[in-house]
Structure formats: structure tokens, C-alpha cells
Amino acid sequence: MSIFDQVIDRRNTNSYKWDKYSDANVIPVWVADMDFKAAPPILKALQKVTEHGIFGYSGCPDELNEVVMERLRTRHGWDVKKEWIVWLPGLVPGIGLSIRTVAKEEEAIMMTTPVYHPFMLETRAAGRLLQKVPLLFENNRWTIDFDALEASITPQTKLFLLCNPHNPGGTVFTKEEQEKLLQICLKHSIIICSDEIHCDLILDTTKKHVSIATLSPEAEQSTITLLAPSKTFNIAGLGCSMAIIPNDELRTNFLKTKAGLMPMLSAYSYEAALAAYRDGAVWHEELLVYLRQNHQFLLNEVNQLKGMKMMPLEATYLAWIDTRETGIENFAQKLEEVGVGVSDGIQFDGEGFIRLNFACPRTTLEQVIRRIKSLF
Numbered sequence: 001m002s003i004f005d006q007v008i009d010r011r012n013t014n015s016y017k018w019d020k021y022s023d024a025n026v027i028p029v030w031v032a033d034m035d036f037k038a039a040p041p042i043l044k045a046l047q048k049v050t051e052h053g054i055f056g057y058s059g060c061p062d063e064l065n066e067v068v069m070e071r072l073r074t075r076h077g078w079d080v081k082k083e084w085i086v087w088l089p090g091l092v093p094g095i096g097l098s099i100r101t102v103a104k105e106e107e108a109i110m111m112t113t114p115v116y117h118p119f120m121l122e123t124r125a126a127g128r129l130l131q132k133v134p135l136l137f138e139n140n141r142w143t144i145d146f147d148a149l150e151a152s153i154t155p156q157t158k159l160f161l162l163c164n165p166h167n168p169g170g171t172v173f174t175k176e177e178q179e180k181l182l183q184i185c186l187k188h189s190i191i192i193c194s195d196e197i198h199c200d201l202i203l204d205t206t207k208k209h210v211s212i213a214t215l216s217p218e219a220e221q222s223t224i225t226l227l228a229p230s231k232t233f234n235i236a237g238l239g240c241s242m243a244i245i246p247n248d249e250l251r252t253n254f255l256k257t258k259a260g261l262m263p264m265l266s267a268y269s270y271e272a273a274l275a276a277y278r279d280g281a282v283w284h285e286e287l288l289v290y291l292r293q294n295h296q297f298l299l300n301e302v303n304q305l306k307g308m309k310m311m312p313l314e315a316t317y318l319a320w321i322d323t324r325e326t327g328i329e330n331f332a333q334k335l336e337e338v339g340v341g342v343s344d345g346i347q348f349d350g351e352g353f354i355r356l357n358f359a360c361p362r363t364t365l366e367q368v369i370r371r372i373k374s375l376f
């Protein structure tokens with residue numbers, strides 16, 4: 001038995017994921033949070049905060065900045081200065097702030113699609129122009145169509161939103177791919193906002209995460225890197241993320257945009273992040289083993305179903321499954337009717353696809369598979 005085999009009832013806990021469906025029969029495998037209890041060191045740290053019993057305003061513990069800098073040095077090969085780190089109550093707010101900081105209203109934000117839908121929603125919400133470049137499916141993976149990308153650039157294009165590893169494509173962009181992207185962006189004076197929230201969820205052990213900011217001093221000066229412990233350690237509800245902005249002017253402008261709009265982070269957020277990064281390594285390794293097994297299991301099962309096509313993911317616990325050849329219309333809706341709540345690909349700009357979150361106990365995943373099979 002793995003600790004991740006434990007089935008925990010999340011219904012009626014106001015869980016965004018589990019309480020979405022009024023039909024209690026539906027197993028939710030949509031939004032990206034995991035059905036696993038957080039690592040014991042995190043639970044202990046949160047208990048300590050509760051026991052102290054005073055919940056005034058909090059600053060970031062020095063040790064957390066130190067731990068983050070050490071982590072980036074060892075895992076990303078990146079020497080980050082403390083003043084470059086801007087703590088945020090979520091990563092999506094970092095996307096919204098980057099959009100508003102870098103581009104004016106008549107200017108444009110570019111991204112490859114399909115993509116994590118808040119990239120598009122935040123751009124629209126900010127009233128900026130949205131420029132979409134379709135991802136290219138090549139050699140069994142989703143990659144960037146560099147010619148199409150460069151051809152889509154206009155004088156209005158000011159920011160490129162990169163999702164690496166990619167949600168929902170599951171791609172870990174290589175150093176070479178990112179070099180190409182960087183050269184194009186530098187040539188056209190486009191700032192890159194790199195959302196790397198899934199960087200510690202690499203499933204393919206032959207792949208290594210590379211932060212685009214580490215490619216050169218110029219890259220460092222023209223990027224905003226967004227990171228968080230939230231996906232890896234399943235603490236998304238605690239709201240703790242960071243933007244790393246080495247460029248002083250860009251960071252000053254980002255802070256101006258942020259002023260008065262973002263709440264301070266709580267002691268719970270900081271202490272959970274600290275415990276995760278400082279003491280969560282063993283749990284994290286075990287999690288990856290479990291996720292890789294779930295991934296393999298799902299891959300084998302799904303690809304046996306007529307017309308269903310799931311590509312192996314390089315990273316993330318979000319399977320991106322092509323249902324277009326099944327002959328079944330409105331696949332996500334049909335699945336809901338048999339008790340499986342997936343994300344409909346259409347919201348990511350991937351019509352005919354579904355996104356399935358497999359970060360759940362194996363028995364739950366087996367049940368999900370049985371229900372999917374009932375459609376065939």
C-alpha cells in the first residue's frame with residue numbers, strides 16, 4: 001500500500017472539485033488539485049500556526065526566501081537574488097499582473113493554444129488583444145510552431161505567455177525549443193512570462209525542466225517567471241506563489257500594478273510553502289512514483305478504446321485525450337452522464353479533447369476507467 005492509495009472523502013467540504021456536481025455519483029477528475037493529503041511536515045507546520053492562535057498580518061520568513069533561492073540554484077541552475085522574488089497569493093494573479101504591467105490596452109498578448117484557459121481569460125479580462133498560435137503536434141508531442149509564431153507577431157505584441165511544462169499538452173519544452181522562442185521574443189522586444197507551476201511534476205525521467213530565464217543574461221532581463229509549491233504539494237487552496245523578476249524596472253512596474261490589489265499572504269501560506277520546499281522531498285519523490293504508475297495505467301487503458309488517443313505526458317498529472325475519432329459527440333457531457341467529471345477541452349481551445357486529472361488513488365482511477373469504458 002502506498003500512502004497515496006488512501007481514499008479520503010472530500011464531498012461536502014466545499015471542495016471546488018468535489019462539490020461541483022449536484023449528482024454525488026460523479027467522480028470529479030477536472031480541476032488540477034490532487035485527492036491526496038498533504039505531506040506530514042506541511043500538516044505539522046499548519047498545526048503549529050493554529051496552536052499559536054494569533055492570526056495577524058504576516059511577512060515572508062527569511063528561511064523561505066533562502067530555501068527558494070537554494071532550490072532554484074540546485075534544481076534550475078539559477079542564482080536568484082532575494083529582492084527579485086515577489087510573493088503572490090496565487091499564480092493566476094501573477095499572470096494578470098504581468099499582462100497589465102507589460103501591455104497597454106491596445107497592445108497584445110501572445111500564447112500557444114490549446115492552453116490553460118486563464119491565459120486567455122486574464123488577457124480578455126484585462127482588455128488586451130489576444131494572439132493565439134496553435135501548438136504543433138510533432139513526433140508524438142506538442143511543440144511550438146516557430147514559423148507561425150513569428151508570422152503572427154505584430155507591432156502590438158508585447159508579452160508572450162509561456163506555459164512550461166505545458167498544461168494541457170504535458171510538454172517539457174527543451175532548452176533548444178526555448179532558445180528559439182527566446183531569440184524571436186528578443187528580436188521583437190517581447191517580454192516572456194513563464195508559468196512554471198508544473199515544473200516539479202516531471203513524469204518522463206529523460207526530461208529535465210529548464211527555466212527560460214536561465215538561458216542568458218538577456219533572457220533573465222526579459223522574463224517574469226511564475227512558480228509555486230501549490231500543484232506539487234497539493235496546497236493550492238493556501239494561495240502561495242511567486243514571481244521572479246530580475247529586471248529592476250520591470251519589477252518596479254509589476255509592484256506598482258500590484259499595489260493595493262493583492263492581499264498579504266497568511267502565515268498558513270508561508271509556513272506551508274516553507275515546510276513543502278524544506279521538508280517535502282521524500283513525499284514528493286513518492287508522489288512522482290505514484291503519478292507515473294497512474295499515468296502508465298491510464299495510458300494503457302485509454303489507448304485500447306476505439307478512437308481514443310492519449311499521448312504520453314512528459315509532465316503534469318493532467319491527461320490530454322483526443323476523442324475526435326470515437327464518433328461520440330459531446331464526449332465530456334456523455335462522460336458526466338456515466339459519472340466522470342472531466343474538463344471539456346473546448347475551454348482550453350482544444351475542441352474534441354478532454355483533460356483528465358489522474359492524481360487520485362488507483363482505485364478511484366480504476367472506477368473512472370470502468371465508467372469511461374461503458375461508453376464504448
Ligand SMILES: Cc1ncc(COP(=O)(O)O)c(C=O)c1O
Binds near residue numbers: 090092
Ligand atoms: C499552468 C497553471 N498555472 C496556474 C495555475 C493555478 O494557479 P493558482 O491557483 O495559484 O492561481 C494552474 C492550475 O491548474 C495551472 O495549471
